Amino acid sequence: MRAWLPEREVHGPERATEPDIEGLNRVFADAFTDRYRRDGLVGVRVPHLNPLVWRYALLDAGEGAMVWRDESDHVAAFNIAHRSGTEGWMGPLAVRPDRQGAGAGKTVVQTAADWLIAQGVTTLGLETMPRTVDNIGFYSRLGFVPGYLTVTMTRDLSGRGHGSPTLLSTRRAAAGDESLAAAQRLVDSLASGYDFTREIQLTAELGLGDTVLVEGREGAELDAFVLWHAVPLAEGRPRDELRVLKLAARDSGAFEAALTATEAAAARALPDRLRGRLPPTHHPRVSRAVDRSADDGRGLPGAPARRSGGGCGGAVFELGNLTA
Numbered sequence: 001m002r003a004w005l006p007e008r009e010v011h012g013p014e015r016a017t018e019p020d021i022e023g024l025n026r027v028f029a030d031a032f033t034d035r036y037r038r039d040g041l042v043g044v045r046v047p048h049l050n051p052l053v054w055r056y057a058l059l060d061a062g063e064g065a066m067v068w069r070d071e072s073d074h075v076a077a078f079n080i081a082h083r084s085g086t087e088g089w090m091g092p093l094a095v096r097p098d099r100q101g102a103g104a105g106k107t108v109v110q111t112a113a114d115w116l117i118a119q120g121v122t123t124l125g126l127e128t129m130p131r132t133v134d135n136i137g138f139y140s141r142l143g144f145v146p147g148y149l150t151v152t153m154t155r156d157l158s159g160r161g162h163g164s165p166t167l168l169s170t171r172r173a174a175a176g177d178e179s180l181a182a183a184q185r186l187v188d189s190l191a192s193g194y195d196f197t198r199e200i201q202l203t204a205e206l207g208l209g210d211t212v213l214v215e216g217r218e219g220a221e222l223d224a225f226v227l228w229h230a231v232p233l234a235e236g237r238p239r240d241e242l243r244v245l246k247l248a249a250r251d252s253g254a255f256e257a258a259l260t261a262t263e264a265a266a267a268r269a270l271p272d273r274l275r276g277r278l279p280p281t282h283h284p285r286v287s288r289a290v291d292r293s294a295d296d297g298r299g300l301p302g303a304p305a306r307r308s309g310g311g312c313g314g315a316v317f318e319l320g321n322l323t324a
Protein backbone atom coordinates (compact mmCIF):
# COMPACT_ATOMS: atom_id res chain seq x y z
CA MET A 1 0.00 0.00 0.00
CA ARG A 2 1.36 3.45 -0.91
CA ALA A 3 1.13 6.37 1.47
CA TRP A 4 -0.71 9.41 0.14
CA LEU A 5 1.66 12.07 -1.13
CA PRO A 6 0.65 15.63 -1.94
CA GLU A 7 0.76 16.60 -5.63
CA ARG A 8 4.20 18.05 -6.44
CA GLU A 9 3.99 18.55 -10.19
CA VAL A 10 3.76 21.96 -11.82
CA HIS A 11 2.84 22.52 -15.47
CA GLY A 12 3.97 25.22 -17.84
CA PRO A 13 5.34 27.54 -18.91
CA GLU A 14 2.56 29.83 -20.02
CA ARG A 15 2.99 33.48 -20.72
CA ALA A 16 2.27 35.45 -17.51
CA THR A 17 -0.20 38.27 -18.12
CA GLU A 18 -1.88 40.96 -16.02
CA PRO A 19 -4.60 38.71 -14.52
CA ASP A 20 -1.73 36.68 -13.00
CA ILE A 21 -0.34 39.61 -11.00
CA GLU A 22 -2.13 38.71 -7.78
CA GLY A 23 -0.98 35.07 -7.98
CA LEU A 24 2.57 36.14 -8.86
CA ASN A 25 2.58 38.52 -5.90
CA ARG A 26 1.44 35.81 -3.52
CA VAL A 27 4.15 33.36 -4.62
CA PHE A 28 6.75 36.17 -4.62
CA ALA A 29 5.93 37.27 -1.06
CA ASP A 30 5.60 33.73 0.32
CA ALA A 31 8.76 32.35 -1.31
CA PHE A 32 10.97 35.30 -0.33
CA THR A 33 9.54 35.52 3.21
CA ASP A 34 10.28 31.80 3.60
CA ARG A 35 13.78 32.37 2.18
CA TYR A 36 14.49 35.16 4.70
CA ARG A 37 13.20 32.95 7.52
CA ARG A 38 15.54 30.14 6.50
CA ASP A 39 18.39 32.68 6.34
CA GLY A 40 17.66 33.52 9.99
CA LEU A 41 15.73 36.75 9.35
CA VAL A 42 12.66 35.38 11.08
CA GLY A 43 10.65 38.59 11.49
CA VAL A 44 10.88 39.77 7.87
CA ARG A 45 7.63 39.68 5.93
CA VAL A 46 8.28 40.45 2.25
CA PRO A 47 5.50 42.72 0.96
CA HIS A 48 3.64 42.37 -2.32
CA LEU A 49 5.14 44.37 -5.17
CA ASN A 50 3.29 47.34 -6.60
CA PRO A 51 1.04 45.93 -9.38
CA LEU A 52 2.27 48.72 -11.67
CA VAL A 53 5.82 47.45 -11.26
CA TRP A 54 4.62 43.93 -12.19
CA ARG A 55 2.81 45.36 -15.21
CA TYR A 56 6.03 47.00 -16.38
CA ALA A 57 8.00 43.77 -15.83
CA LEU A 58 5.44 41.64 -17.70
CA LEU A 59 5.15 44.00 -20.68
CA ASP A 60 8.92 44.45 -20.82
CA ALA A 61 9.51 40.69 -20.74
CA GLY A 62 6.77 39.78 -23.24
CA GLU A 63 7.04 36.04 -24.04
CA GLY A 64 9.83 35.89 -21.45
CA ALA A 65 7.31 36.33 -18.61
CA MET A 66 6.75 32.67 -17.71
CA VAL A 67 4.41 31.09 -15.21
CA TRP A 68 3.97 27.47 -14.07
CA ARG A 69 0.72 26.36 -12.42
CA ASP A 70 -0.44 23.66 -10.01
CA GLU A 71 -3.28 21.19 -10.60
CA SER A 72 -5.81 23.90 -9.57
CA ASP A 73 -4.25 26.35 -12.04
CA HIS A 74 -2.88 28.54 -9.26
CA VAL A 75 0.55 30.09 -9.81
CA ALA A 76 3.18 27.67 -8.46
CA ALA A 77 6.35 29.14 -9.96
CA PHE A 78 7.45 31.96 -12.24
CA ASN A 79 10.47 33.42 -13.96
CA ILE A 80 10.50 36.82 -15.68
CA ALA A 81 13.15 36.75 -18.42
CA HIS A 82 14.12 40.09 -19.94
CA ARG A 83 16.22 41.01 -22.92
CA SER A 84 17.94 44.37 -23.49
CA GLY A 85 19.44 43.83 -26.92
CA THR A 86 22.06 41.11 -26.53
CA GLU A 87 21.90 41.12 -22.73
CA GLY A 88 19.56 38.57 -21.13
CA TRP A 89 18.42 38.89 -17.55
CA MET A 90 16.30 36.65 -15.30
CA GLY A 91 14.21 37.68 -12.36
CA PRO A 92 12.35 37.89 -10.23
CA LEU A 93 11.95 34.12 -10.08
CA ALA A 94 10.54 31.87 -7.39
CA VAL A 95 8.91 28.52 -6.67
CA ARG A 96 6.05 28.38 -4.13
CA PRO A 97 7.45 26.92 -0.88
CA ASP A 98 5.21 23.82 -0.97
CA ARG A 99 6.52 22.94 -4.47
CA GLN A 100 10.23 23.52 -3.79
CA GLY A 101 12.85 20.78 -3.76
CA ALA A 102 11.17 18.74 -6.53
CA GLY A 103 12.96 20.09 -9.60
CA ALA A 104 10.68 23.04 -10.42
CA GLY A 105 13.40 25.62 -9.73
CA LYS A 106 15.78 23.89 -12.10
CA THR A 107 13.05 23.81 -14.78
CA VAL A 108 12.13 27.48 -14.47
CA VAL A 109 15.78 28.59 -14.69
CA GLN A 110 16.66 26.29 -17.58
CA THR A 111 13.50 27.05 -19.58
CA ALA A 112 14.06 30.82 -19.31
CA ALA A 113 17.78 30.44 -20.10
CA ASP A 114 16.98 28.37 -23.22
CA TRP A 115 14.42 30.96 -24.31
CA LEU A 116 16.86 33.87 -23.87
CA ILE A 117 19.63 32.01 -25.71
CA ALA A 118 17.18 31.29 -28.57
CA GLN A 119 16.49 35.05 -28.67
CA GLY A 120 20.18 35.59 -29.41
CA VAL A 121 21.51 36.98 -26.12
CA THR A 122 25.29 36.85 -25.74
CA THR A 123 25.35 37.33 -21.95
CA LEU A 124 22.86 36.00 -19.46
CA GLY A 125 22.71 37.03 -15.82
CA LEU A 126 20.64 37.10 -12.68
CA GLU A 127 21.04 38.59 -9.25
CA THR A 128 20.74 36.77 -5.96
CA MET A 129 21.36 37.55 -2.31
CA PRO A 130 25.01 36.93 -1.31
CA ARG A 131 23.95 35.68 2.15
CA THR A 132 21.83 32.91 0.61
CA VAL A 133 24.30 30.09 0.26
CA ASP A 134 21.58 27.68 -0.96
CA ASN A 135 20.84 29.85 -3.98
CA ILE A 136 24.53 30.24 -4.80
CA GLY A 137 24.85 26.44 -4.82
CA PHE A 138 21.61 26.10 -6.79
CA TYR A 139 22.74 28.47 -9.58
CA SER A 140 26.29 27.12 -9.62
CA ARG A 141 24.96 23.62 -10.30
CA LEU A 142 23.05 25.03 -13.27
CA GLY A 143 26.27 26.41 -14.78
CA PHE A 144 26.21 29.99 -13.50
CA VAL A 145 29.40 31.51 -12.12
CA PRO A 146 29.61 34.46 -9.70
CA GLY A 147 30.11 37.78 -11.47
CA TYR A 148 29.93 41.13 -9.75
CA LEU A 149 28.76 42.22 -6.36
CA THR A 150 26.12 44.91 -6.86
CA VAL A 151 26.13 47.53 -4.16
CA THR A 152 22.95 49.58 -3.88
CA MET A 153 23.78 53.10 -2.76
CA THR A 154 21.19 55.45 -1.34
CA ARG A 155 21.53 59.10 -0.47
CA ASP A 156 19.13 61.41 1.32
CA LEU A 157 18.36 64.52 -0.68
CA SER A 158 17.80 68.08 0.39
CA GLY A 159 14.85 69.80 -1.24
CA ARG A 160 16.68 72.98 -2.23
CA GLY A 161 19.23 74.27 -4.70
CA HIS A 162 18.54 71.95 -7.62
CA GLY A 163 18.62 73.12 -11.22
CA SER A 164 16.06 72.11 -13.85
CA PRO A 165 16.74 68.66 -15.26
CA THR A 166 16.08 67.98 -18.93
CA LEU A 167 13.46 65.24 -19.07
CA LEU A 168 12.44 63.12 -22.03
CA SER A 169 8.77 63.65 -21.11
CA THR A 170 9.04 67.38 -21.85
CA ARG A 171 10.18 66.76 -25.44
CA ARG A 172 7.53 66.98 -28.13
CA ALA A 173 6.90 63.97 -30.39
CA ALA A 174 9.64 64.36 -33.02
CA ALA A 175 12.21 65.76 -30.56
CA GLY A 176 11.37 62.94 -28.17
CA ASP A 177 11.98 60.36 -30.90
CA GLU A 178 15.29 62.04 -31.74
CA SER A 179 16.34 62.00 -28.05
CA LEU A 180 15.46 58.31 -27.83
CA ALA A 181 17.56 57.62 -30.94
CA ALA A 182 20.43 59.70 -29.48
CA ALA A 183 20.22 57.69 -26.23
CA GLN A 184 20.51 54.48 -28.24
CA ARG A 185 23.48 55.86 -30.23
CA LEU A 186 25.17 56.67 -26.90
CA VAL A 187 24.59 53.11 -25.64
CA ASP A 188 25.88 51.69 -28.95
CA SER A 189 29.06 53.74 -28.68
CA LEU A 190 29.67 52.50 -25.12
CA ALA A 191 28.44 48.89 -25.13
CA SER A 192 27.53 47.63 -28.55
CA GLY A 193 24.53 45.28 -28.62
CA TYR A 194 22.72 46.71 -25.58
CA ASP A 195 19.36 48.37 -26.20
CA PHE A 196 17.25 50.09 -23.54
CA THR A 197 14.72 51.70 -25.93
CA ARG A 198 11.83 49.47 -24.86
CA GLU A 199 12.41 50.12 -21.14
CA ILE A 200 12.55 53.89 -21.74
CA GLN A 201 9.34 53.88 -23.82
CA LEU A 202 7.44 51.58 -21.45
CA THR A 203 8.39 53.73 -18.45
CA ALA A 204 6.94 56.77 -20.22
CA GLU A 205 3.79 54.93 -21.36
CA LEU A 206 3.00 53.56 -17.90
CA GLY A 207 3.96 56.77 -16.07
CA LEU A 208 6.40 55.01 -13.73
CA GLY A 209 9.16 57.58 -14.03
CA ASP A 210 11.12 59.41 -16.71
CA THR A 211 14.50 59.68 -18.43
CA VAL A 212 16.94 62.45 -17.56
CA LEU A 213 18.94 63.70 -20.56
CA VAL A 214 22.37 65.32 -20.35
CA GLU A 215 22.95 67.26 -23.56
CA GLY A 216 26.24 66.82 -25.36
CA ARG A 217 28.81 69.51 -24.73
CA GLU A 218 29.37 69.70 -28.47
CA GLY A 219 25.69 70.34 -29.17
CA ALA A 220 23.96 67.58 -31.09
CA GLU A 221 24.51 64.30 -29.23
CA LEU A 222 23.72 63.19 -25.67
CA ASP A 223 26.49 62.86 -23.10
CA ALA A 224 24.40 60.81 -20.68
CA PHE A 225 20.93 59.60 -19.83
CA VAL A 226 19.36 58.09 -16.73
CA LEU A 227 16.19 56.00 -16.77
CA TRP A 228 14.47 56.17 -13.39
CA HIS A 229 11.28 55.09 -11.64
CA ALA A 230 9.64 56.94 -8.77
CA VAL A 231 6.59 54.72 -8.18
CA PRO A 232 6.89 52.79 -4.90
CA LEU A 233 8.29 49.29 -5.35
CA ALA A 234 6.10 47.78 -2.63
CA GLU A 235 2.31 47.83 -2.76
CA GLY A 236 0.65 50.42 -0.54
CA ARG A 237 3.87 52.29 0.32
CA PRO A 238 4.25 56.05 -0.16
CA ARG A 239 6.32 57.46 -3.00
CA ASP A 240 9.58 58.33 -1.24
CA GLU A 241 12.46 57.20 -3.39
CA LEU A 242 13.71 57.38 -6.92
CA ARG A 243 15.35 54.27 -8.37
CA VAL A 244 17.87 54.39 -11.18
CA LEU A 245 17.31 51.50 -13.61
CA LYS A 246 19.73 52.33 -16.41
CA LEU A 247 22.47 54.90 -16.68
CA ALA A 248 24.77 55.55 -19.62
CA ALA A 249 27.44 58.26 -19.54
CA ARG A 250 30.16 59.10 -22.05
CA ASP A 251 32.77 59.83 -19.33
CA SER A 252 33.11 60.57 -15.62
CA GLY A 253 32.15 64.25 -16.09
CA ALA A 254 28.95 63.16 -17.84
CA PHE A 255 28.33 60.62 -15.05
CA GLU A 256 28.51 63.35 -12.39
CA ALA A 257 26.26 65.61 -14.48
CA ALA A 258 23.78 62.74 -14.87
CA LEU A 259 23.63 62.18 -11.10
CA THR A 260 23.17 65.90 -10.38
CA ALA A 261 20.34 66.06 -12.91
CA THR A 262 18.77 62.91 -11.43
CA GLU A 263 18.81 64.45 -7.96
CA ALA A 264 17.06 67.48 -9.40
CA ALA A 265 14.48 65.17 -10.99
CA ALA A 266 13.98 63.40 -7.64
CA ALA A 267 13.42 66.72 -5.90
CA ARG A 268 10.61 67.39 -8.39
CA ALA A 269 9.13 63.90 -8.65
CA LEU A 270 8.77 63.20 -4.94
CA PRO A 271 6.07 64.88 -2.87
CA ASP A 272 6.89 68.06 -0.91
CA ARG A 273 5.61 66.67 2.33
CA LEU A 274 8.32 64.02 2.25
CA ARG A 275 11.04 66.57 1.76
CA GLY A 276 12.86 68.02 4.74
CA ARG A 277 10.03 67.73 7.24
CA LEU A 278 10.24 64.08 8.20
CA PRO A 279 13.09 62.29 9.97
CA PRO A 280 16.10 61.66 7.72
CA THR A 281 15.19 58.05 7.05
CA HIS A 282 12.02 59.22 5.32
CA HIS A 283 13.66 61.78 3.09
CA PRO A 284 13.56 61.20 -0.65
CA ARG A 285 16.53 59.13 -1.69
CA VAL A 286 18.35 58.31 -4.85
CA SER A 287 19.15 54.60 -5.05
CA ARG A 288 21.78 53.50 -7.44
CA ALA A 289 23.29 50.17 -8.22
CA VAL A 290 26.96 50.23 -9.12
CA ASP A 291 28.45 47.12 -10.65
CA ARG A 292 31.95 46.40 -9.42
CA SER A 293 33.99 43.32 -8.82
CA ALA A 294 33.23 41.93 -5.39
CA ASP A 295 36.20 43.47 -3.59
CA ASP A 296 36.30 46.81 -5.33
CA GLY A 297 34.57 49.62 -3.42
CA ARG A 298 37.13 52.29 -4.35
CA GLY A 299 35.81 55.65 -5.36
CA LEU A 300 32.27 54.98 -4.21
CA PRO A 301 31.29 57.87 -1.92
CA GLY A 302 31.42 56.75 1.69
CA ALA A 303 32.44 53.21 0.79
CA PRO A 304 35.29 51.43 2.56
CA ALA A 305 38.31 50.56 0.42
CA ARG A 306 37.18 46.92 0.44
CA ARG A 307 33.60 45.93 1.00
CA SER A 308 32.94 43.16 3.47
CA GLY A 309 30.19 40.61 2.81
CA GLY A 310 26.62 40.75 4.08
CA GLY A 311 24.36 43.76 4.32
CA CYS A 312 22.42 44.99 1.32
CA GLY A 313 23.41 44.33 -2.24
CA GLY A 314 23.26 41.39 -4.57
CA ALA A 315 25.62 38.95 -6.18
CA VAL A 316 25.33 38.88 -9.94
CA PHE A 317 25.61 35.47 -11.59
CA GLU A 318 26.40 35.03 -15.23
CA LEU A 319 26.16 32.05 -17.51
CA GLY A 320 29.55 32.83 -19.02
CA ASN A 321 30.29 33.93 -22.56
CA LEU A 322 27.56 32.47 -24.73
CA THR A 323 29.33 33.41 -27.93
CA ALA A 324 32.43 31.36 -27.10
Ligand SMILES: CC(C)(COP(=O)(O)OP(=O)(O)OC[C@H]1O[C@@H](n2cnc3c(N)ncnc32)[C@H](O)[C@@H]1OP(=O)(O)O)[C@@H](O)C(=O)NCCC(=O)NCCS
Binds near residue numbers: 031100126
Ligand atom coordinates in the same frame (compact mmCIF):
# COMPACT_ATOMS: atom_id res chain seq x y z
C1 LIG B 1 15.71 29.07 -5.48
C2 LIG B 1 14.43 28.28 -5.82
C3 LIG B 1 13.79 28.89 -7.08
C4 LIG B 1 14.80 26.80 -6.08
O1 LIG B 1 13.62 26.11 -6.43
P1 LIG B 1 13.42 24.54 -6.14
O2 LIG B 1 12.20 24.12 -6.84
O3 LIG B 1 13.51 24.29 -4.69
O4 LIG B 1 14.75 23.94 -6.82
P2 LIG B 1 14.90 22.45 -7.41
O5 LIG B 1 14.03 21.51 -6.67
O6 LIG B 1 14.77 22.49 -8.88
O7 LIG B 1 16.41 22.17 -7.08
C5 LIG B 1 17.38 22.06 -8.10
C6 LIG B 1 18.64 21.49 -7.53
O8 LIG B 1 19.12 22.30 -6.46
C7 LIG B 1 19.16 21.53 -5.27
N1 LIG B 1 18.65 22.36 -4.18
C8 LIG B 1 17.52 23.09 -4.15
N2 LIG B 1 17.37 23.70 -2.99
C9 LIG B 1 18.43 23.31 -2.24
C10 LIG B 1 18.84 23.56 -0.92
N3 LIG B 1 18.13 24.34 -0.12
N4 LIG B 1 19.99 23.01 -0.48
C11 LIG B 1 20.72 22.22 -1.28
N5 LIG B 1 20.36 21.92 -2.54
C12 LIG B 1 19.24 22.47 -3.01
C13 LIG B 1 18.23 20.37 -5.48
O9 LIG B 1 18.61 19.25 -4.71
C14 LIG B 1 18.41 20.11 -6.93
O10 LIG B 1 19.57 19.38 -7.17
P3 LIG B 1 19.56 18.15 -8.22
O11 LIG B 1 19.30 18.75 -9.56
O12 LIG B 1 20.91 17.54 -8.09
O13 LIG B 1 18.45 17.24 -7.77
C15 LIG B 1 13.43 28.28 -4.65
O14 LIG B 1 14.09 27.83 -3.50
C16 LIG B 1 12.82 29.65 -4.33
O15 LIG B 1 11.85 30.06 -4.91
N6 LIG B 1 13.40 30.33 -3.34
C17 LIG B 1 12.84 31.59 -2.81
C18 LIG B 1 12.94 32.72 -3.79
C19 LIG B 1 14.33 32.88 -4.33
O16 LIG B 1 15.32 32.77 -3.60
N7 LIG B 1 14.40 33.12 -5.62
C20 LIG B 1 15.64 33.31 -6.32
C21 LIG B 1 16.18 34.65 -6.04
S1 LIG B 1 17.55 34.96 -7.09
